[in-house]
Amino acid sequence: MIWLEKRPAPSRTWSAASPIVAVFLTLIAGGIMFAILGKNPFEALRTIFWDPLFHEQFASFSRPQLLVKAGPLILIAIGLSFGFRAGIWNIGAEGQYIMGAIVGAAVGLALYPSESVLIFPLMVVAGALGGWAWAMIPGLLKVRFGTNEILVSLMLVYVAENILASAAVGWLKNPDGAGFPGSRNLSQWEASANPELIAGTGAHWGVMAAVIAVVFAYVVFTKHILGFHIRLSGEAPRAARFAGVNPNLLVLVCLGLSGALAGLAGLFEVTGPAGQIGIDFNVGYGFTAIIVAFLGRLHPIGILLAGLLMALTYIGGELASFMLSIPGAAIQAFQGMLLFFLLGVDVATHYRVRFGRKGVA
Amino acid sequence: MDLSSINWLLLLASLMVAATPILLAAIGELVVEKAGVLNLGVEGMMIMGAVCGFIIAVETGSAPLGFVAAAAGGALLSMLFGVLTQFLMSNQVATGLALTLFGLGLSALMGQGYIGIKAPGIGKLDLGPLSDLPVLGTILFRHDAMVYVSIAIVIAVWAFLKFTRGGLILRAVGESHDAAHALGYNVIRVRLMAIAFGGGCAGLGGAYLSLVRVPSWTEGMTAGAGWIALAIVVFASWKAGRIIVGAYLFGGITVLQLNLQAAGAKIPVEVLSMSPYLITIIVLVVISADRKRAAHNAPADLGKSFHASH
Numbered sequence: 119m120i121w122l123e124k125r126p127a128p129s130r131t132w133s134a135a136s137p138i139v140a141v142f143l144t145l146i147a148g149g150i151m152f153a154i155l156g157k158n159p160f161e162a163l164r165t166i167f168w169d170p171l172f173h174e175q176f177a178s179f180s181r182p183q184l185l186v187k188a189g190p191l192i193l194i195a196i197g198l199s200f201g202f203r204a205g206i207w208n209i210g211a212e213g214q215y216i217m218g219a220i221v222g223a224a225v226g227l228a229l230y231p232s233e234s235v236l237i238f239p240l241m242v243v244a245g246a247l248g249g250w251a252w253a254m255i256p257g258l259l260k261v262r263f264g265t266n267e268i269l270v271s272l273m274l275v276y277v278a279e280n281i282l283a284s285a286a287v288g289w290l291k292n293p294d295g296a297g298f299p300g301s302r303n304l305s306q307w308e309a310s311a312n313p314e315l316i317a318g319t320g321a322h323w324g325v326m327a328a329v330i331a332v333v334f335a336y337v338v339f340t341k342h343i344l345g346f347h348i349r350l351s352g353e354a355p356r357a358a359r360f361a362g363v364n365p366n367l368l369v370l371v372c373l374g375l376s377g378a379l380a381g382l383a384g385l386f387e388v389t390g391p392a393g394q395i396g397i398d399f400n401v402g403y404g405f406t407a408i409i410v411a412f413l414g415r416l417h418p419i420g421i422l423l424a425g426l427l428m429a430l431t432y433i434g435g436e437l438a439s440f441m442l443s444i445p446g447a448a449i450q451a452f453q454g455m456l457l458f459f460l461l462g463v464d465v466a467t468h469y470r471v472r473f474g475r476k477g478v479a
Numbered sequence: 480m481d482l483s484s485i486n487w488l489l490l491l492a493s494l495m496v497a498a499t500p501i502l503l504a505a506i507g508e509l510v511v512e513k514a515g516v517l518n519l520g521v522e523g524m525m526i527m528g529a530v531c532g533f534i535i536a537v538e539t540g541s542a543p544l545g546f547v548a549a550a551a552g553g554a555l556l557s558m559l560f561g562v563l564t565q566f567l568m569s570n571q572v573a574t575g576l577a578l579t580l581f582g583l584g585l586s587a588l589m590g591q592g593y594i595g596i597k598a599p600g601i602g603k604l605d606l607g608p609l610s611d612l613p614v615l616g617t618i619l620f621r622h623d624a625m626v627y628v629s630i631a632i633v634i635a636v637w638a639f640l641k642f643t644r645g646g647l648i649l650r651a652v653g654e655s656h657d658a659a660h661a662l663g664y665n666v667i668r669v670r671l672m673a674i675a676f677g678g679g680c681a682g683l684g685g686a687y688l689s690l691v692r693v694p695s696w697t698e699g700m701t702a703g704a705g706w707i708a709l710a711i712v713v714f715a716s717w718k719a720g721r722i723i724v725g726a727y728l729f730g731g732i733t734v735l736q737l738n739l740q741a742a743g744a745k746i747p748v749e750v751l752s753m754s755p756y757l758i759t760i761i762v763l764v765v766i767s768a769d770r771k772r773a774a775h776n777a778p779a780d781l782g783k784s785f786h787a788s789h
Contacts, residue, residue, distance in 0.1 A: 122568075155588075209576060259764055265760075265763050265768075269709060269760075269763060270760050270763060273706065273710070274760070276702070277753045280752055280753035281749065283749050284747060284749035284750075288747075408580075445588055445591055447591070452584070453584065454584050457576075457580065458563065458574075461567070461569040464567075464569060465568055465569065
């Protein structure tokens with residue numbers, strides 16, 4: 119008989135090893151999925167994980183894409199990790215990402231076509247504020263009325279998508295755009311452009327912000343009292359109350375921080391890779407970032423690595439759909455599978471697997 | 480705007496059709512939460528039901544078979560959640576989210592070859608003289624069988640929870656798994672059965688979307704219905720009867736905003752299409768504002784993992 123025995127303390131070895139085991143198991147399960155789809159599993163996995171970085175023909179194009187995709191994922195996931203560690207579940211990062219982009223772009227476009235070096239920083243601040251304000255809605259409702267933040271933040275994603283649609287076809291539409299939906303192109307207007315900073319790497323301001331966020335989160339979690347309070351609230355809420363942690367303040371700080379970072383990610387995306395506010399501006403970074411946060415064990419360095427890996431599956435997925443005609447949805451299922459395996463393997467962190475009969479307690 | 484162009488009789492009739500998917504998903508989730516499990520994967524199970532039901536219905540040409548397949552598909556996916564949360568003690572919130580993300584991806588993959596096909600019809604139920612009643616006949620008695628099945632399920636769940644021994648055990652497991660365990664009930668088994676029932680109901684709800692309401696398959700077609708179902712469970716304060724009220728209220732809002740769009744209301748389309756979500760938030764706030772009552776009604780062990788130490 120197999121049974122589980124609770125460990126006195128979480129295993130450090132398994133805590134670090136479980137993401138790796140999960141990735142490995144996902145590769146096997148993914149290979150089986152591709153085989154069922156009638157593709158050569160080895161070729162498919164090589165196309166997804168190897169070719170984007172090392173293929174002689176495609177790598178030069180797809181390698182910079184790695185940072186372009188990883189930037190927003192890491193930025194959002196770092197923000198989410200604050201709340202998730204404290205047991206505050208912001209799953210509406212997609213909405214905050216959209217609102218950051220809309221508010222930032224609106225501020226920029228209000229100043230069009232003037233040229234000033236101050237416009238871009240102003241837009242960055244506006245983007246962060248947009249995401250922050252959108253996250254404050256579930257935050258304030260939770261603090262004031264005890265409303266479930268999971269449901270409210272998620273509902274606000276659909277609201278934000280509708281605001282995005284009305285912005286793209288209405289009040290932010292490019293007046294010189296011959297009637298096509300979508301705003302002016304922000305990446306082509308020098309004052310608002312978020313260009314590649316180092317040629318050939320794909321690193322734009324959003325990637326820089328992601329790196330800064332990783333360092334910031336690392337310092338907060340290891341050195342600052344806020345990080346301690348967040349961890350304490352997540353692991354021992356009762357102890358946190360005795361230690362004088364204000365739970366309401368923590369809700370607002372965690373949600374606000376994740377909203378602001380998601381808003382920043384949206385702003386850097388709309389001024390850089392996306393270029394404009396369009397109907398299909400959001401591509402699900404806010405949801406994938408949830409996987410990134412968990413895969414990275416809610417740890418800043420882990421999130422950095424997980425973000426890069428998840429970005430690789432995006433690019434590799436595009437390559438695989440282009441070269442092997444593997445449908446894009448397969449990659450989405452693949453990413454979901456990864457999270458499942460991770461959550462399953464995680465049992466080893468908190469429990470010891472025992473074989474044989476249970477002893478008398 | 481021309482309000483008179485809206486046929487209020489037909490609007491009330493289509494309200495029941497619009498409400499049925501969320502009604503089914505919500506009553507399933509109610510049973511799950513009553514057993515003390517918070518499954519946030521309703522959206523994923525619904526969309527799996529939608530695609531499974533659609534594929535089987537198209538392949539066999541039979542809508543009823545499609546519904547059976549949808550329930551099986553939803554229940555099967557929910558067992559993934561069940562194994563992870565009950566045996567491997569994973570975090571229920573995270574696992575539920577994973578279920579939704581995975582379900583959306585897998586359903587899109589499965590439904591690839593079925594985009595743009597029309598589902599086989601399910602046919603209206605002939606209720607004889609009842610259907611011919613003026614006004615009431617149009618509103619209540621001219622629907623397909625699933626509308627009545629969904630109401631029957633709600634009544635059955637209500638009776639099960641209130642009057643049967645099984646219902647009492649299920650509620651005991653949700654209120655205090657340690658006490659139920661000490662009394663000799665198998666907490667994990669009860670919870671697994673509840674999760675499977677919830678998955679099956681969510682699957683039926685999804686299939687109602689793809690087979691009756693729309694009726695065709697598109698990626699991500701549930702568009703948040705599963706999340707609204709979760710909100711309705713909170714709105715209903717975990718009481719089966721109020722699930723009907725909640726679901727029909729939201730069905731009504733959905734139908735009304737669609738009718739207003741069609742009637743060319745002066746309100747922007749985007750405002751109308753975001754209204755169901757906004758109203759969900761407002762309702763959640765109103766319900767949770769009465770803190771004492773909200774906390775009193777929720778099952779005490781909701782969302783907690785159970786591990787029998789000996």
